[in-house]
Amino acid sequence: MAIINNAKREINAKIVYYGHEGAGKGTSLHYLYERIKPSLRGELKTLPASGGSLLFFDFCPFEQPVFGGYRIRFHIYTLPGRVVNPAAWKMTLKGADGVVLVADAAEAATAGRQSVERLRDYLASYGMSLNDMPAVLQVNKADRAEAANAEATAALLEVEHLTACLSTALNGEGVLETFSALSRQIMERVGEEHTLHAEPAPLPPSSVAAPQVVPPPSHEPPARSDSPVDAPPAQSPPPPATAEEETAAPLPPETESLVDLQVTLADEAVPLADGSVRIPLAISLHGQTRRLVLTVAIGPDTDVP
Structure with missing residues (x-):
């Protein structure tokens, strides 16, 4: 589930590019990063992760708020190349709000099928499934495979319920379209799960106005009708205090x-x-x-x- 940061008025959603070695997930991430306006993106970072490397960055796709005064920020992750330790994938997939499943069009029947089976296992360990979360299939290297067909590849991988897109990550063809398809699914899910009002969230009372100090009740008798005209009008005394209120020390x-x-x-x-x-x-x-x-x-x- 996407995390709402009310302090920054942001919705944070995690996206993971998943795929077998050589599928093109790292290349897709680099192309996506280069196509984003620098003012909207964070730094592209690489960190060691369980014998491999983790590639990630974050960005806001819109300069203006989209959900009732809240901006959405996507955090994009992948493990490029060969991943030796399954724990690295499990760690990366934890808390994911969406997955881009990248498969080599020419190796879908072999490496692609094995990759999808492992992905199902990783997600199941967190109580998640490709059937109930935003996910798209990116059939990469379409230029190298004869008669590449996105729908046929999805059926071969037994993920025919996913939106499938052909791509050539080396020149960027289809990469943005794939990401756009997933981001729309995530934003629809956020709109369904979270109630974000169109008006800005109310400020705490201390930020709206200074606390008003109520003067203590006066024990003087009420002013007579023949009091001078410049005397302050009489006020009705407040209701009697309870025993707890009488003994409790007043708070600042x-x-x-x-x-x-x-x-x-x-x-x-x-x-x-x-x-x-x-x-x-x-x-x-x-x-x-x-x-x-x-x-x-x-x-x-x-x-x-």
Whole structure:
């Protein structure tokens, strides 16, 4: 499920390019990165991962918010080349909101079928399935295979329910179309799962206005009708305080506004491949609950000499 960051007003969705060795997943990711406007994308990074390497970057496809004042940010991952340790794929696929299944058009009957079987196993370990999550099939190297057919390849791989696209990643043909098909599915799923109002989320009371200080009730008798005209009008006394209110010490205004603040762990923390950890939190204040994701980088302190 995509994670909503209310602090940044962003929806974060994870996409994984999956495929067998030589299918073209790394080449597709590089082409996609080069085609994105630099101001909308993050840095393309490569990190070691269980005997292989992890390639990833993030970007916002729209400069303006699309979901009621929220922007969507895609985090794109892949493991290029041959992946020796299955744990690397399992780690990368954890928490995925969408998958681009890349298959070599000429090797779909052999390496492609084995790759799909392993993908099903990896997803099943997290209670996920290709049948109930956004996913597309990218039939790559269509220029090298005679009479390449996307639908026929999907049937051969037993994923005929997926949207299938032909591509040639070396020149980028079909790469953007494949990603667009998947991103539309993810955005539709986000719209179904999350209720994001068109208006901006309300600010906490302390940000809207300073707390009003109510003067203590006056024990003076109400003003008589013949009081001077410049005397302040009489006010009705507040209802009598309960025993608990009489004995409790008054809270400062800034403490009173946070008396019902609750911060809880909304879901399991998710370790990321770059060494950081995403911690989903639920914050309740004044009867309203918001979710945010705290990203904590874990590593050596570079500021210490």
